[in-house]
Amino acid sequence: MKLGICSDHAGFDYKTDLIKALQENGHEVVDFGTHSTASMDYPDVAHPLADAVENGDVDLGIAMCGTGNGMQMALNKHQGIRAGLCWDVEIARLIRQHNNANVLVMPARFIPFEKVLEITDAYLSTPFEGGRHQNRIDKISCR
Ligand code: RB5
16 A cells, blocks of 8 residues: 655654554555654644545555644545544444544554554454445534
């Protein structure tokens, strides 16, 4: 898969290690930053990632900040984005099965890196169920 990824300073170290793991598993990864642990504003990387997912430049996105909430809020301002915040594996499966989430968001300051790997694997390997969930997704957009 071609994946887009971004983090703020709080998620930078996890992003660096996750990119390596994804590439080792055969994924192509586009890194939207940030590129250091220097303090920065998460919307500055969330919006470019969201644009890339909406345009189809990448298949799916992954984003991390301290709590995950700032990233999720910025990403979900985009009409074509369904970003889901995940802190465990079952939620990661469900944001794909039920919500067809096109961006996975994780709280870097609240889960160990091992959990980041497990959540990402669950997210990428779970298909959307469609059916009644498609009707619900079709009603999310407010325009
Ligand atoms: C950065 O200190 C922190 O506010 C940010 O990573 C994130 O948690 C915001 O939602």
